Amino acid sequence: MSEIEFKKRKSIEQVEESTDLAPKFDKDGLIPVVTTDFDSGEVLMQGFMNEEAFKKTITFGEAVYYSRSRNTIWHKGKTSGLVQKIKEIRIDDDQDSVWLKVQVKGGASCHVGYRSCFYRSISIENKNFKKIKLKFEEGEKVFDPKDVYGDSPNPTKL
Amino acid sequence: MSEIEFKKRKSIEQVEESTDLAPKFDKDGLIPVVTTDFDSGEVLMQGFMNEEAFKKTITFGEAVYYSRSRNTIWHKGKTSGLVQKIKEIRIDDDQDSVWLKVQVKGGASCHVGYRSCFYRSISIENKNFKKIKLKFEEGEKVFDPKDVYGDSPNPTKL
Numbered sequence: 229m230s231e232i233e234f235k236k237r238k239s240i241e242q243v244e245e246s247t248d249l250a251p252k253f254d255k256d257g258l259i260p261v262v263t264t265d266f267d268s269g270e271v272l273m274q275g276f277m278n279e280e281a282f283k284k285t286i287t288f289g290e291a292v293y294y295s296r297s298r299n300t301i302w303h304k305g306k307t308s309g310l311v312q313k314i315k316e317i318r319i320d321d322d323q324d325s326v327w328l329k330v331q332v333k334g335g336a337s338c339h340v341g342y343r344s345c346f347y348r349s350i351s352i353e354n355k356n357f358k359k360i361k362l363k364f365e366e367g368e369k370v371f372d373p374k375d376v377y378g379d380s381p382n383p384t385k386l
Numbered sequence: 387m388s389e390i391e392f393k394k395r396k397s398i399e400q401v402e403e404s405t406d407l408a409p410k411f412d413k414d415g416l417i418p419v420v421t422t423d424f425d426s427g428e429v430l431m432q433g434f435m436n437e438e439a440f441k442k443t444i445t446f447g448e449a450v451y452y453s454r455s456r457n458t459i460w461h462k463g464k465t466s467g468l469v470q471k472i473k474e475i476r477i478d479d480d481q482d483s484v485w486l487k488v489q490v491k492g493g494a495s496c497h498v499g500y501r502s503c504f505y506r507s508i509s510i511e512n513k514n515f516k517k518i519k520l521k522f523e524e525g526e527k528v529f530d531p532k533d534v535y536g537d538s539p540n541p542t543k544l
Binding site for chain 1: 389406483500508
């Protein structure tokens with residue numbers, strides 16, 4: 229991993245207008261990441277990387293995150309096989325946010341079995357905010373989580 | 387704002403498989419948000435909302451974020467006019483991440499003047515990680531930030 233060196237952040241102009249890669253990690257050492265499907269453009273998931281995960285993502289050409297619930301580096305797909313192959317990495321204006329465009333083996337990315345983790349929308353009828361509800365936007369699961377994860381603990385925390 | 391009530395998180399099944407809106411805010415009271423252009427699907431920006439910003443986003447039908455650098459609620463576009471009109475709101479499997487699909491007045495979303503905040507990609511030639519560089523993916527700015535923001539302080543922090 230020693231080969232990649234991020235640049236020091238020296239000026240707003242350097243960060244916003246230059247070709248220096250000088251990412252900013254927050255007080256917990258993390259940078260937020262949005263991951264989209266390279267072909268459909270759909271948002272698959274949102275996560276975080278620490279410096280090690282970011283460097284591994286670049287080096288491996290596969291998405292590596294930092295799991296906040298498990299406090300560990302997380303090479304996506306190592307359990308499920310649903311590896312995310314990196315097609316493009318973008319960084320935002322002030323370099324504190326990353327966008328990964330990926331191709332996913334198997335076409336699904338969500339541990340619940342859906343294509344995208346964002347399989348529900350917020351539904352409000354007639355501005356009746358008291359009756360706010362979620363609506364399922366994906367009709368069918370792509371896989372059965374039990375087949376893929378077996379008895380592994382569910383990563384969702386209450 | 388009192389009209390919207392988020393549900394209490396009771397079980398993994400409720401959070402992942404039901405129609406209850408039961409978002410999870412992190413230890414700082416924030417939830418990450420990815421915002422895409424409703425028409426092109428392009429990722430425009432990534433930000434955060436606190437509970438108040440999330441409820442205002444739903445109620446106003448316009449994106450309201452929480453600015454971590456300025457520690458304040460941030461109704462996007464109030465200074466620049468680049469308001470983000472909400473077309474759809476999605477939430478992820480464990481309800482700790484939000485996806486906004488928006489239409490932006492003026493077609494640009496980034497304070498630097500580009501359409502998307504993610505106007506640069508990470509460029510690696512021949513796996514030479516020592517020579518990693520950013521590459522500009524948008525050719526021209528959509529607006530001149532000086533015309534829009536005048537002497538307002540730049541939000542980018544080193």
